[in-house]
Amino acid sequence: MITQESLSAVGVKSLDKDIKPDWWFISFSFISLNVFVFILIGLLIRAHNLKVKGQTNIFKDNEIKSSIYYDKLVELDR
Secondary structure, three states: OOOHHHHHHOOOOOOOOOOOOOHHHHHHHHHHHHHHHHHHHHHHHHHHHHHHHHHOOOEEOOEEOOOHHHHHHHHHHO
16 A cells, blocks of 8 residues: 555655746636636627617618618608
8 A cells, every 4th residue: 555654765855835826817817817807798789889880870861762661651751
């Protein structure tokens, strides 16, 4: 059986290793990941807003452009 005594009998020295976390790496990784996620979400929201802004520009010179909603309204008004 492998114990500290049997290992020391054959010349193997066991050391109690105290592993400390690398707080700089953990903090930097956490902050970097959060910044990346916030930028990604911000870009997705920006792209969505630009798309919606382009789609909602349906009035030009008081004329209704082609869209399903306004086509249906014009059809109901007739």
